[in-house]
Amino acid sequence: MRRAIQTAAVASVLAAAAGSAAAEPPSFANNRADEDWSALRDPANRTGAAWERFKFIPLDATGESYLTLGTDLRLRFERYADNFDSPKPDETYGWARVMPYADLHLGSNLRVFGQMLGAFADRSALTEGPVDETGAELLQGFTEVSAPAGAGELSVRGGRQMVAYGSERLIGLRFGPNVPLSVDGVRTRLELGDWTADAFAYRPVANELGDFNDRSDRSRKVFGLYATRALPEINPKSGLDLYWIGYERQDASFDSGVADERRHTFGTRFFGWLDGWSWNHEAMLQLGSFGREKILAWSVATETRYTFSNVPLRPFVELKANIISGDGGPGGRLGTFNALFPKGKYFGEIGLVGPANLVNLHPVIGVSLGSGWSLSGAAVFYWRQSLEDGVYGNPGNLIRPSAGSHARYVGTQGEVVLGWEATQNVTLETSYALFDPGRFLRETGSGKTVHFAGGEIQFRY
Incomplete structure (x- = not known):
């Protein structure tokens, strides 16, 4: 099964690379449900690409009802050496992922979307987890009904969905790992002028090994309101988000203990x-x-970039900086920030440290090499925000307790990423990263420098 998927992926990639389109059709998105190919109703907007015929298949004379078909195929390898989180072994492993979908529009007010997932991995049983392999599953399956609401539009979407809000610091697709995040639930959206507002209630999908056995996680739920106002007075891609997100989890685990968690962000x-x-x-x-304790946690996250548009290679410099609260110790209040369902590989390709109890600086530089090639490099410096709390992984799991250490510095990370957009359909990427543990990690366990290498090829249509 895995070999068949890999063979199909390579064949599709080579076929797409052989014939690229002459012009740019609408762009692809990581969440394929976010794409809108209705512009292809007008023949003037079509490019003549062979794959484009699957993006708009009219089902009536007017084209108001239509079908969109497509898929994502990705092959990826990763290697970790000298992992500080013992007893994980050094290993090189492969991921294979295929995500075909169908998007049916029945007139302008009814939509049915379905997407399958095949996610397979070849790695050690000591390290393989739910983000590596889940077999064949339903990734998305929802119905959406929309109707005019005054001067705007109201829509209701129910079923299994992939969801991302903002820059995915709190609710993201988890697209980088092999198994993306799905949720089961309902979203109501109102679009009115420059405002878009969502009300939602979801349970995350718990991924298991084996086919068609993923179910809603009954121990966790998330709900809330999320509003975005576009700021055209600045430019069309600027905006302001305002939100409240409720979250409940049974038997949540932090450095200070285990208890039921009810949190509002x-x-x-x-x-x-x-x-x-x-x-x-x-x-x-x-x-x-958190049990009998109150929660008081916070985070401030910034990303600021400048691109030298009129300079050869269009170089950019960027600084990311985060302050993410940690706990002050057992008793009193829980101060550990919970990032809920963040994007995968939050602080870079190596993906060892997650957004809790941290202060970090993350400078990035990059250039565009032309012909679809890009090159970037980054460094990340990590400190504990609270000396009474430990260090957590990306999904919020405690990977190193505080253990009485008074050391603040966690470690230094560096990475370089080379990417190539061969065509609109085909992208390739390779990366190398290392993580040098700081005093805190050396005092509380293994202090080896971790080395990471990764590479992938992805095909979409």
């Missing part, structure tokens, strides 16, 4: 670009309860 995000500058700044406050 209140946040705002300001993002956009202007005259070469781009920014993505977010502030979050969390309140709630």
Whole structure:
């Protein structure tokens, strides 16, 4: 089965590379449900690419009802050496992922979307987890009904979905690992002028080995309101987010203990670009309860970039900086920030440290090499925000308790990424990264420098 998927993926990639389109059709998205190919109703918007015929298949004379078909295929390898989180072994492993979908529009007010997932891995039983392999599963399957609402539009979507809000600091697709995140639930959306507002209630899907056995995680749920206002007075890609996200989890585990968790996140995000500058700044406050303790946690996250548009290779420099609260010790209040369902590989390709109890600086530089090639390099410096709390992984799991250490510095990370967009359908990427443990990790366990290498080929249509 795995070999068949890999063979099909390579064959599709080579076929797409042999004939690229002469012009640019609408772009692809990591969440294929976000794509809108209705512009192809007008023949003037078509490019003549062979694969484009599958993006708009009219089902009536007017084209108001139509079908879109497509798929994602990805082959990826990764290697870790000298992992500080013992007893994980050194290993080189492969991931194979295929995600075909069908998007049916029955007139302008009814939509049915379905997407399958085949996710397979070849790695050690000591390290393989639910983000590596889940067999064949339903990734998305929802129905959406929409109708005019005054001067705007109201839509209701129910079923299994992939969901991302903002820059995926709290609710993301988990697209980088092999198994993306799905949720089961309902979303109601109102689009009115420059505003888009969602009300939602979801349970995450718990991924298991084996085919067609993934179910809603009954121990966790997330619900809330998320509103975005476009700021055309700055430019069409600038905006302001305002949100409240509720979260409940049974038997949550932090350095201070295990208990039921009820948490409310209140946040705002300001993002956009202007005259070469781009920014993505977010502030979050969390309140709630953890067993008998109260929760008071917070985070401030910033990304600021400048691109030298008129310079050869269009170089850019960027600084990301985060302050993410940790706990002050057992008893009193829980101060550990919970990032809920963040994007995968939150701080880079190596993906060892997650967004809890951290202060970090993350400078990035990059260039466009032409012909679809790009090159970037980054360094990340990590400190513990609280000396009474440990270090956590990307999904929020405790990977190293505080153990009484008074050391603040966690480690230094460096990485370089080379990418190539061969065609609109085919992308390739390779990366190398290392993580040098700081004093805290050396005092509380293994202090080896971790080396990571990764590479992938992806095909979409």
